[in-house]
Amino acid sequence: MKAFSKARLTKTEVRTWNASANADSLMKVLVAVAAFTVIAILTAIAFELYLNSLPSISKFGISFIWGTTWDVSTEMFGALPFIFGTFVTSLLALLIGLPISLGVAIFLSEKVKSRRMVTRSIGTLVELLAAVPSVIYGLWGLFFLSPLLRRYVETPLHDYLGFVPLFAGTPFGLDFFTAGVLLAIMIIPTVSAISRDVLNAVPNSQREAMYSLGATHWEVIWKAVLPYARSGIFGATILGLARAVGETMAVTMVIGNEPKITASLFSGGYTLAAVIANQFTEATGQLYISSLIEIGLVLFFMALAINTFARLLIWKMKRGMNIRV
Amino acid sequence: MNKFPCEQRLFQMIGFLRHQRLISDKRNIWTRSAVTTPVIATAVVAVLVVASVGAYVVFSSGRGGSASPTSSLSGTLNVAGSTLVFPLMNSWTFAYHQVYPGVTVNYNSIGSGGGIAQLTARTVDIGASDAPLSASQYASLPATVVTVPESISAVVPAYNLPGIKNGLNFTGDVLARIFLGNITNWDDPSLVALNPGVTLPNHAITVVHRSDGSGTMFAFTNYLSDSNAQWRTRVGYSITPNWPTGIGCKGNEGVAGCIENTQYSIGPLEIAYAIENPSLISYGAVRNAAGHFILANESNIAAAAAAGASAGLPSGDAPWTGVSIINNIYNDTSAPTAYPITTFTYLIAYEKQSSQTQGRLVVSFLWWVVNDGQQAGVSLGYVPLPSNVVALDDNTIKSITYNGVPICTQSLCPSS
Numbered sequence: 001m002k003a004f005s006k007a008r009l010t011k012t013e014v015r016t017w018n019a020s021a022n023a024d025s026l027m028k029v030l031v032a033v034a035a036f037t038v039i040a041i042l043t044a045i046a047f048e049l050y051l052n053s054l055p056s057i058s059k060f061g062i063s064f065i066w067g068t069t070w071d072v073s074t075e076m077f078g079a080l081p082f083i084f085g086t087f088v089t090s091l092l093a094l095l096i097g098l099p100i101s102l103g104v105a106i107f108l109s110e111k112v113k114s115r116r117m118v119t120r121s122i123g124t125l126v127e128l129l130a131a132v133p134s135v136i137y138g139l140w141g142l143f144f145l146s147p148l149l150r151r152y153v154e155t156p157l158h159d160y161l162g163f164v165p166l167f168a169g170t171p172f173g174l175d176f177f178t179a180g181v182l183l184a185i186m187i188i189p190t191v192s193a194i195s196r197d198v199l200n201a202v203p204n205s206q207r208e209a210m211y212s213l214g215a216t217h218w219e220v221i222w223k224a225v226l227p228y229a230r231s232g233i234f235g236a237t238i239l240g241l242a243r244a245v246g247e248t249m250a251v252t253m254v255i256g257n258e259p260k261i262t263a264s265l266f267s268g269g270y271t272l273a274a275v276i277a278n279q280f281t282e283a284t285g286q287l288y289i290s291s292l293i294e295i296g297l298v299l300f301f302m303a304l305a306i307n308t309f310a311r312l313l314i315w316k317m318k319r320g321m322n323i324r325v
Numbered sequence: 326m327n328k329f330p331c332e333q334r335l336f337q338m339i340g341f342l343r344h345q346r347l348i349s350d351k352r353n354i355w356t357r358s359a360v361t362t363p364v365i366a367t368a369v370v371a372v373l374v375v376a377s378v379g380a381y382v383v384f385s386s387g388r389g390g391s392a393s394p395t396s397s398l399s400g401t402l403n404v405a406g407s408t409l410v411f412p413l414m415n416s417w418t419f420a421y422h423q424v425y426p427g428v429t430v431n432y433n434s435i436g437s438g439g440g441i442a443q444l445t446a447r448t449v450d451i452g453a454s455d456a457p458l459s460a461s462q463y464a465s466l467p468a469t470v471v472t473v474p475e476s477i478s479a480v481v482p483a484y485n486l487p488g489i490k491n492g493l494n495f496t497g498d499v500l501a502r503i504f505l506g507n508i509t510n511w512d513d514p515s516l517v518a519l520n521p522g523v524t525l526p527n528h529a530i531t532v533v534h535r536s537d538g539s540g541t542m543f544a545f546t547n548y549l550s551d552s553n554a555q556w557r558t559r560v561g562y563s564i565t566p567n568w569p570t571g572i573g574c575k576g577n578e579g580v581a582g583c584i585e586n587t588q589y590s591i592g593p594l595e596i597a598y599a600i601e602n603p604s605l606i607s608y609g610a611v612r613n614a615a616g617h618f619i620l621a622n623e624s625n626i627a628a629a630a631a632a633g634a635s636a637g638l639p640s641g642d643a644p645w646t647g648v649s650i651i652n653n654i655y656n657d658t659s660a661p662t663a664y665p666i667t668t669f670t671y672l673i674a675y676e677k678q679s680s681q682t683q684g685r686l687v688v689s690f691l692w693w694v695v696n697d698g699q700q701a702g703v704s705l706g707y708v709p710l711p712s713n714v715v716a717l718d719d720n721t722i723k724s725i726t727y728n729g730v731p732i733c734t735q736s737l738c739p740s741s
Binding site: 069070071072073074142143146147170172173174252253256257258268270274277278279280281282283284285289 | 408435436437438439441442455459461462529531536537538539560561562563564565566567568571572573574575579582583586587
């Protein structure tokens with residue numbers, strides 16, 4: 001306020017004024033350094049991964065990406081089964097996890113918003129789910145979820161729909177399907193918590209306008225709230241997808257760790273993160289180690305590609321819809 | 326230019342919510358702190374006083390112990406490597422510290438490959454490896470190393486078959502065909518022929534194995550390579566073999582968990598993990614060179630190690646690439662009780678130590694492990710080294726030198 005009448009400031013006040021101006025510029029430098037540190041770290045990671053995977057890159061070239069053999073004893077390394085496994089499990093996690101997360105978010109923000117007890121307790125529980133370490137999810141997946149799914153989901157699906165390639169094979173419980181379900185459970189907290197915040201942020205005028213036209217509660221949610229919050233929900237989904245792609249420990253424990261490309265969900269698979277976790281500690285030989293690091297490089301760029309794609313999509317969607325959210 | 330207004334709005338909203346919460350939290354802290362600050366300060370001072378008095382007592386008593394001859398040794402010994410021997414190593418470092426209170430032994434269980442890499446870079450004093458060093462590992466080492474086999478490990482075919490307990494009979498060839506995916510059913514004629522009187526179920530076999538690199542798998546595939554030509558040419562042996570079939574589970578405990586959870590499964594398992602849960606996991610007997618079906622136990626594992634050593638082991642400073650008890654006893658009919666899938670794990674150190682202090686620690690620790698330490702392992706269920714292996718190790722340790730002079734002295738290497 002005093003800025004408007006600088007002439008009448010006392011000496012102390014002027015000093016404070018100058019100090020705060022200095023603090024301002026100092027702060028500017030500090031935050032700039034912080035921002036550039038992020039860029040520097042990102043570049044350093046990419047560079048280090050590239051440098052260490054050079055032996056593998058020069059040996060296999062681009063064929064590393066679509067090579068399907070991973071054989072340590074003959075030193076033949078190809079990443080396709082791992083890329084495939086990462087893709088399939090993440091997709092499955094989204095297919096299962098997104099509807100549930102949206103359900104949670106809609107329930108909390110639209111259905112029981114006024115009942116603080118309900119929203120608070122469910123909201124807290126969902127957030128607690130995010131705090132469980134992934135190795136605990138893995139143990140739970142191995143000893144509880146996998147036998148359960150095998151017995152009550154996979155075996156019936158296989159018995160009645162076994163002619164569909166997706167459900168062919170032998171239901172073993174440690175496969176793409178279990179990994180996908182486990183990942184779905186793991187991304188629910190992220191996706192639902194952010195979606196809930198997004199839905200809560202939708203202005204009430206949107207809802208009121210819809211109600212004034214005589215819409216039912218569901219129509220309001222479906223036609224006014226969700227479209228308005230669409231890109232926010234999409235952002236939440238991408239954060240969930242990023243978690244699914246990078247998840248290591250829990251997936252390693254339930255996916256069966258077979259480098260295989262198959263149409264069946266009931267077959268063991270392998271992901272990029274899992275092969276690094278499994279094999280890096282006991283890896284010997286330059287080509288073997290650098291191939292594992294190149295797997296890390298592929299994972300890095302896959303995550304980068306997902307984020308870029310998501311941003312492009314949000315941007316395009318907004319231009320197409322011409323809505324400002 | 327605001328490229329992503331909606332996203333910014335989203336984060337603003339979330340930020341705003343957080344901000345609100347933060348402010349109310351802050352208020353709480355401020356109102357609370359007026360009362361609690363003196364209490365906290367007093368507590369901190371009290372803790373500091375107690376800690377410093379405690380530290381003084383502990384350290385001065387440590388110095389007081391220096392009257393005994395053994396504690397003339399002091400310093401820190403760094404060991405890194407195999408995850409397989411971690412439980413044993415953990416109890417060894419503790420027991421060794423009781424005998425030599427001035428010495429702290431750090432064990433980093435980062436994996437065999439990592440341990441040897443650290444040794445190559447001279448960042449650790451001793452490396453622990455599940456398999457003998459490969460030719461390329463030897464090539465990258467800057468100087469001659471000694472190989473000290475320090476513990477024995479055995480791998481059993483573990484299975485989960487309803488109604489069938491321990492002692493199903495296997496041969497190496499049949500195991501190889503199961504793990505190749507050639508034998509797919511439990512009532513396969515070759516399994517039935519090995520097990521007269523046992524009703525084997527007409528059910529598909531689920532093959533389980535390790536997904537991570539492991540000395541256990543190295544030993545198992547080594548045995549399969551000896552037993553079956555197709556396995557030898559198609560898969561060979563490695564700590565991370567390219568399994569033709571089966572589900573990979575992480576770690577010995579992971580394989581045990583997968584077998585427990587899956588009826589009709591079979592998988593190679595370190596024996597310590599196979600005997601942990603007998604109600605859910607059983608394990609089979611394996612036919613040895615003399616034609617006997619041997620169900621692994623402490624005495625027949627020790628017999629295998631003794632027979633393997635007497636068939637010839639290289640001297641400690643020679644290359645050990647390709648050395649294997651399994652190979653040594655595969656055709657050895659003179660050891661009728663030997664369990665065929667038995668293997669050593671190894672400690673590796675430089676033959677010419679570059680520092681006298683560290684050299685004395687290395688020699689003292691190695692000597693203690695292969696002599697007194699063996700008894701410390703028994704209480705954990707490990708099989709002690711047979712006397713001929715101990716004798717070989719003792720000679721190896723005596724060959725470690727500093728400046729051309731052997732480090733071993735009577736006080737460092739007390740003959741037991």
